Amino acid sequence: MKRTFVVIILAVFLSGCASAARHAELTQNSNADRITVGKVQKEIRIGMPSSQVIEALGSPNVVTTDEERREVWVYDKIATDVSYSNSESGAGVWLLIVGVGGSGRSGSQSTSQRTLTVVVKFDKDQKVRDFAYHSSSF
Numbered sequence: 001m002k003r004t005f006v007v008i009i010l011a012v013f014l015s016g017c018a019s020a021a022r023h024a025e026l027t028q029n030s031n032a033d034r035i036t037v038g039k040v041q042k043e044i045r046i047g048m049p050s051s052q053v054i055e056a057l058g059s060p061n062v063v064t065t066d067e068e069r070r071e072v073w074v075y076d077k078i079a080t081d082v083s084y085s086n087s088e089s090g091a092g093v094w095l096l097i098v099g100v101g102g103s104g105r106s107g108s109q110s111t112s113q114r115t116l117t118v119v120v121k122f123d124k125d126q127k128v129r130d131f132a133y134h135s136s137s138f
Contacts (some may be wrong), residue, residue, distance in 0.1 A: 035077055040118055041131050050126045066121065075118040084101065084109045113138055
């Protein structure tokens with residue numbers, strides 16, 4: 001019984017030691033369908049039909065028309081990355097187990113944001129006539 005208790009406590013203690021980067025890796029969505037500047041540069045070409053743009057980038061956020069009634073698609077993506085790191089001192093955990101004291105904790109959090117705006121302009125035949133993009137990170 002005592003051995004089982006020690007194993008459970010040890011497992012709980014070690015499970016809290018995963019890094020923030022590993023946690024982010026496990027919780028983030030798949031990057032396969034993520035729009036990036038590189039994907040826009042690689043996939044989008046003047047003259048390609050709108051169906052291929054949808055295959056490459058997905059559905060746009062905004063569809064509008066210009067002064068000549070030609071379609072303009074806007075992809076506007078915003079991402080917020082939050083990383084939190086937490087550490088506990090091992091001595092504090094063992095003191096808590098035997099009931100003598102508390103644990104020493106420290107942690108930090110970092111937040112950053114990224115934006116990507118892609119504008120795709122089509123001609124009257126629904127083929128790409130121009131495209132532009134802008135990205136920022138702060």
